Amino acid sequence: MIYISIIIGCILGAIIGMNTPVISYTYSSYLAIAIIAALDTVFGGITSVIKKNFDLKIFLSGFFGNAILSIALTYLGERLNVDIYLAAVVVFVGRMFTNLAIIRRHYVDKWTNKFAEMSHKNKKEVKE
Amino acid sequence: MKGKYIMIVSIGLATLILTAVMFTQFKTVEQTDITAIETMRETELRAELANWKTKYEEIETKLSETEGRIAEYQSQLSNSAESETILEKELDETSMYLGYTKLQGEGIEVILKDNSNTAIDRWDLLSIVNELKFAGAEAISINGERIVSTTEIATVGTQFIFINGNRIPAPFTVKAIGDKKYLESAITIKGGYMDEMKLYEKTVEYEVKDIVDIPAYSGAIKFEYAEENK
Numbered sequence: 001m002i003y004i005s006i007i008i009g010c011i012l013g014a015i016i017g018m019n020t021p022v023i024s025y026t027y028s029s030y031l032a033i034a035i036i037a038a039l040d041t042v043f044g045g046i047t048s049v050i051k052k053n054f055d056l057k058i059f060l061s062g063f064f065g066n067a068i069l070s071i072a073l074t075y076l077g078e079r080l081n082v083d084i085y086l087a088a089v090v091v092f093v094g095r096m097f098t099n100l101a102i103i104r105r106h107y108v109d110k111w112t113n114k115f116a117e118m119s120h121k122n123k124k125e126v127k128e
Numbered sequence: 129m130k131g132k133y134i135m136i137v138s139i140g141l142a143t144l145i146l147t148a149v150m151f152t153q154f155k156t157v158e159q160t161d162i163t164a165i166e167t168m169r170e171t172e173l174r175a176e177l178a179n180w181k182t183k184y185e186e187i188e189t190k191l192s193e194t195e196g197r198i199a200e201y202q203s204q205l206s207n208s209a210e211s212e213t214i215l216e217k218e219l220d221e222t223s224m225y226l227g228y229t230k231l232q233g234e235g236i237e238v239i240l241k242d243n244s245n246t247a248i249d250r251w252d253l254l255s256i257v258n259e260l261k262f263a264g265a266e267a268i269s270i271n272g273e274r275i276v277s278t279t280e281i282a283t284v285g286t287q288f289i290f291i292n293g294n295r296i297p298a299p300f301t302v303k304a305i306g307d308k309k310y311l312e313s314a315i316t317i318k319g320g321y322m323d324e325m326k327l328y329e330k331t332v333e334y335e336v337k338d339i340v341d342i343p344a345y346s347g348a349i350k351f352e353y354a355e356e357n358k
């Protein structure tokens with residue numbers, strides 16, 4: 001169910017994104033870091049769904065909070081002449097990998113169990 | 129059950145916003161030349177922009193200049209065949225003036241010989257050249273040495289006469305192209321060159337000719353110290 005909603009969201013988002021006007025290149029670096037933050041939150045949300053501890057408030061605050069915080073950090077870095085956004089990228093991408101690993105393990109375990117059950121059943125049927 | 133729906137819808141919405149922003153970003157990045165300005169900041173880019181603008185203006189003025197010049201050249205091009213012939217003619221004339229061309233025409237031949245009493249010296253040669261020039265001689269040579277603007281007629285030691293840096297032995301054959309009547313009368317006039325030579329007992333013969341051949345000057349005219357004063 002959740003994957004269907006994600007796919008629909010992706011398709012609709014792509015259509016909307018294609019039709020929006022091009023933003024100035026000056027702000028595109030902020031947007032890029034916000035995208036990374038949001039991507040991290042979405043993966044986090046999927047993980048929490050799998051772990052069955054999904055909380056809407058945490059999800060939404062994370063989605064917008066992380067994006068805004070990363071934009072603010074990037075802006076600050078620009079003022080200070082330090083590439084702070086690199087730190088944000090490292091943290092978010094690292095977390096993304098962690099979340100992806102959790103998701104991957106979950107499904108690998110699930111399917112391994114399924115196959116094991118199926119083969120077990122088959123053997124039983126053959127014996128009978 | 130309700131919580132599950134909220135969960136699904138909220139994640140779907142989050143993905144929607146995310147992909148929408150992502151595609152906007154894709155478009156922005158695609159439309160910008162990312163390789164050069166990727167690492168630049170806004171202020172740098174502004175400075176760069178101003179720089180390029182001045183460069184552009186400079187190049188534009190240069191372009192218009194060059195276009196004007198091309199138009200000029202093109203207008204000249206139609207006349208180029210004409211101008212080429214004119215230039216060639218000019219070149220020929222100039223080399224004729226300078227003495228770099230073999231010449232032929234009516235004129236006079238004067239032969240100066242040493243005799244038992246007197247020898248021909250450089251003053252005799254200088255004055256005959258001068259007389260012939262005065263009579264309108266267009267080209268003069270002495271024993272095959274063309275007289276040009278830098279030609280010297282000098283004596284080294286006591287007897288050797290040098291013309292154009294070459295030692296010239298007697299007898300001397302002075303050839304001149306010009307109006308043959310004028311040339312003849314210029315040297316045979318009463319009290320003129322021939323009379324003077326006779327006075328000093330020098331042997332001078334002359335012959336008026338319809339065709340006199342005068343060789344070209346073989347040396348080089350160099351300007352080491354002189355330059356054009358504009």
